[in-house]
Amino acid sequence: xxxxxxxxxxxxxxxxxxxxxxxxxxxxxxxxxxxxxxxxxxxxxxxxxxxxxxxxxxxxxxxxxxxxxxxxxxxxxxxxxxxxxxxxxxxxxxxxxxxxxxxxxxxxxxxxxxxxxxxxxxxxxxxxxxxxxxxxxxxxxxxxxxxxxxxxxxxxxxxxxxxxxxxxxxxxxxxxxxxxxxxxxxxxxxxxxxxxxxxxxxxxxxxxxxxxxxxxxxxxxxxxxxxxxxxxxxxxxxxxxxxxxxxxxxxxxxxxxxxxxxxxxxxxxxxxxxxxx
Amino acid sequence: xxxxxxxxxxxxxxxxxxxxxxxxxxxxxxxxxxxxxxxxxxxxxxxxxxxxxxxxxxxxxxxxxxxxxxxxxxxxxxxxxxxxxxxxxxxxxxxxxxxxxxxxxxxxxxxxxxxxxxxxxxxxxxxxxxxxxxxxxxxxxxxxxxxxxxxxxxxxxxxxxxxxxxxxxxxxxxxxxxxxxxxxxxxxxxxxxxxxxxxxxxxxxxxxxxxxxxxxxxxxxxxxxxxxxxxxxxxxxxxxxxxxxxxxxxxxxxxxxxxxxxxxxxxxxxxxxxxxxxxxxxxxxxxxxxxxxxxxxxxxxxxxxxxxxxxxxxxxxxxxxxxxxxxxxxxxxxxxxxxxxxxxxxxxxxxxxxxxxxxxxxxxxxxxxxxxxxxxxxxxxxxxxxxxx
Numbered sequence: 001x002x003x004x005x006x007x008x009x010x011x012x013x014x015x016x017x018x019x020x021x022x023x024x025x026x027x028x029x030x031x032x033x034x035x036x037x038x039x040x041x042x043x044x045x046x047x048x049x050x051x052x053x054x055x056x057x058x059x060x061x062x063x064x065x066x067x068x069x070x071x072x073x074x075x076x077x078x079x080x081x082x083x084x085x086x087x088x089x090x091x092x093x094x095x096x097x098x099x100x101x102x103x104x105x106x107x108x109x110x111x112x113x114x115x116x117x118x119x120x121x122x123x124x125x126x127x128x129x130x131x132x133x134x135x136x137x138x139x140x141x142x143x144x145x146x147x148x149x150x151x152x153x154x155x156x157x158x159x160x161x162x163x164x165x166x167x168x169x170x171x172x173x174x175x176x177x178x179x180x181x182x183x184x185x186x187x188x189x190x191x192x193x194x195x196x197x198x199x200x201x202x203x204x205x206x207x208x209x210x211x212x213x214x215x216x217x218x219x220x221x222x223x224x225x226x227x228x229x230x231x232x233x234x235x236x237x238x239x240x241x242x243x244x245x246x247x248x249x250x251x252x253x254x255x256x257x258x259x260x261x262x263x264x265x266x267x268x269x270x271x272x273x274x275x276x277x
Numbered sequence: 278x279x280x281x282x283x284x285x286x287x288x289x290x291x292x293x294x295x296x297x298x299x300x301x302x303x304x305x306x307x308x309x310x311x312x313x314x315x316x317x318x319x320x321x322x323x324x325x326x327x328x329x330x331x332x333x334x335x336x337x338x339x340x341x342x343x344x345x346x347x348x349x350x351x352x353x354x355x356x357x358x359x360x361x362x363x364x365x366x367x368x369x370x371x372x373x374x375x376x377x378x379x380x381x382x383x384x385x386x387x388x389x390x391x392x393x394x395x396x397x398x399x400x401x402x403x404x405x406x407x408x409x410x411x412x413x414x415x416x417x418x419x420x421x422x423x424x425x426x427x428x429x430x431x432x433x434x435x436x437x438x439x440x441x442x443x444x445x446x447x448x449x450x451x452x453x454x455x456x457x458x459x460x461x462x463x464x465x466x467x468x469x470x471x472x473x474x475x476x477x478x479x480x481x482x483x484x485x486x487x488x489x490x491x492x493x494x495x496x497x498x499x500x501x502x503x504x505x506x507x508x509x510x511x512x513x514x515x516x517x518x519x520x521x522x523x524x525x526x527x528x529x530x531x532x533x534x535x536x537x538x539x540x541x542x543x544x545x546x547x548x549x550x551x552x553x554x555x556x557x558x559x560x561x562x563x564x565x566x567x568x569x570x571x572x573x574x575x576x577x578x579x580x581x582x583x584x585x586x587x588x589x590x591x592x593x594x595x596x597x598x599x600x601x602x603x604x605x606x607x608x609x610x611x612x613x614x615x616x617x618x619x620x621x622x623x624x625x626x627x628x629x630x631x632x633x634x635x636x637x638x639x640x641x642x643x644x645x646x647x648x649x650x651x652x653x654x655x656x657x658x659x660x661x662x663x664x665x666x
Contacts, residue, residue, distance in 0.1 A: 009397065012394055012397060015394065016395070016406050019391070020406055020409040020410070023412070023507075024409050024412075026425070026503075027412070027413075027416075027424070029428070030424045030427065033427070045432075045433055046434055046437055046438075088308040088312070089309065091306070091308065092305060092306045092309035092310075095305035095306045099298050099299075099301055099302035099305065100298055100299070101300075101301075101303060103303075104302060107306055107310065110310075111309075111313070114313055114317050114318065115650065116616060117317060117321070118560060118564050118608070118609065119564070119654070120566050120585040120608070121564070121588075121609045122317065123566075124324060124588050124589065124592045124598065124601045124605050125323060125324035125602065125605065126320045127592065128320060128324060128327060129315065129319055129320045129323055131337075132337060132339070133315075144316070145316035147308070148308060148309040148312040148313055149651075149654070150313065151647045151651040151654065152651060153309060154643075154647040155648065155651060158643070158644050158647070177297070178297065178298060178301035178302075179301065182305075200652065200654075200655045201655075203415055203655040203656065204651075204654050207416075207655065207656065207657065209418060209419060209570075210566050213589070214589070214592075214593070224417075225418075228419050229419050229570070232419065232423045232426065233571065233573065233574045242427050245423050245427065246423065248420075249419070249421075249424055250420075252417060253416050253420045256415050256416060256417070257412075257416075260412065260415045264404075264408055265404075267411075268407055268411060268511060
């Protein structure tokens with residue numbers, strides 16, 4: 001019995017190590033090749049140590065492309081979207097969990113209903129509305145539609161449901177208004193869900209692509225995703241430009257990677273925000 | 278705080294607070310309702326209108342004398358009319374069907390496998406493995422597709438690795454040949470049997486319908502499995518933790534081997550999570566857009582298109598907003614149908630379970646689904662996630 005467990009465990013390790021290597025390798029080789037010359041990256045893409053170590057790709061990104069501007073746009077949009085989305089989702093989640101008002105069930109049903117609307121189906125329709133409202137090709141048009149999402153509201157409501165009401169009743173009795181109670185009593189207790197939602201919102205708006213493709217056309221409004229997409233489809237220069245493309249991919253991954261590694265315990269403690277009840 | 282213990286006061290206050298509470302409630306949900314109403318519900322209504330008109334994209338589709346209602350013409354253009362648009366649409370559906378048929382089972386099986394392996398009680402470095410498997414799920418679809426374009430280039434990393442085994446790899450992104458066609462070719466069937474090359478359903482010939490995913494599309498399939506298996510692994514881990522270790526241990530005590538235990542104990546108990554993952558997978562794969570958009574410069578691109586991409590290109594490149602809106606709605610119907618089929622199947626299973634189980638299981642599943650949807654939306658499937666049961 002004991003022996004079988006050990007044998008199985010060793011076999012399991014081998015499988016897991018091989019799989020982990022497969023999952024990690026693309027990122028490692030992308031970083032390495034971004035420091036090679038184009039010729040070397042083409043002839044010897046697998047070499048683990050660049051023969052001529054060069055920052056040329058990164059230099060070209062910063063001086064010859066819109067990368068700095070794209071990064072600034074991405075950062076600005078991501079921060080605004082994350083702050084407001086977490087706030088609006090929390091507010092709505094709290095109201096649906098705690099406050100009694102007419103129409104609450106209908107609104108909850110509405111939010112659940114829109115959860116079923118696939119975002120890609122909305123691309124063209126959203127473009128139509130942005131144009132109608134005169135928001136097309138502006139920061140407002142890129143940002144406002146992302147400021148609330150049904151999944152986030154649901155995650156927050158679920159978490160608020162799990163916090164005992166008695167705790168805030170004391171504050172209510174004390175005469176604190178609904179917002180005071182929400183802001184200084186209940187929301188701090190929902191910190192795990194807030195952090196989870198912050199991370200998901202940050203990651204989601206940093207990685208957002210489809211919406212920015214349909215909400216803007218000016219090059220000045222490129223984000224990292226739409227800007228790097230133009231690099232990848234090779235609209236400038238000749239050759240395969242692999243080091244340049246890989247360098248762009250590496251750079252745009254760094255912020256989410258940092259957030260991921262800092263918060264990985266929280267991110268991967270599965271459904272911390274949603275399920276904990 | 279001092280008034281906490283005074284008994285009669287709260288009742289009165291609370292009664293008075295109800296009115297204020299209603300106002301507060303509405304104020305709290307107002308921002309979310311406005312955003313969701315204006316940018317989610319209004320677009321659907323507007324697009325539905327546009328899908329019934331011949332609007333050419335100029336000026337507004339509303340209150341515009343130049344815009345005429347054409348009934349179902351736009352829908353006919355992609356389903357019954359014998360046009361190039363219909364054939365392009367038919368091809369995008371064919372491509373997407375194969376994408377779904379391959380990605381969903383593969384990502385579900387791999388995610389489940391990873392979760393079971395990582396969940397072993399005696400395993401060390403658990404968090405390292407979880408990190409390794411989940412990391413691809415947090416990167417952007419653009420970055421990861423860029424890396425895959427590099428890995429799968431003609432003389433790229435993947436072909437060199439295959440080369441060590443003495444196999445000459447294909448020129449991945451330039452190879453439009455369907456893998457079923459290739460298999461048929463290997464057994465001597467290199468062309469369509471009589472009549473199979475005539476335009477069939479949606480203008481696509483039967484021979485093309487059975488082509489299978491193109492070699493180029495297999496790369497996108499691998500990419501999708503690579504980037505979603507980590508997310509779904511986390512959902513399965515949550516499910517496994519819910520099941521608890523005791524059950525499996527009890528089975529092992531009874532003498533069942535690990536494989537038996539998995540098939541007859543663990544998997545049945547994970548059934549709700551399996552359904553969540555299948556549903557999210559079906560919804561997500563029908564929405565593939567980012568990766569398609571990025572590969573539109575590649576030679577085999579016609580074998581990579583999806584309805585989601587085609588809706589985009591009809592609106593922005595062909596200047597056919599009516600047809601674009603019609604495609605969006607057909608896609609919407611497909612996804613709703615998939616969800617309903619899933620729900621129906623899930624409902625069937627639930628009825629067989631005990632009522633008690635249903636009640637404890639439901640909140641967890643709802644949470645899992647919201648969590649999975651939010652994660653998918655945040656990760657490389659962004660623009661391909663979002664949906665939910």
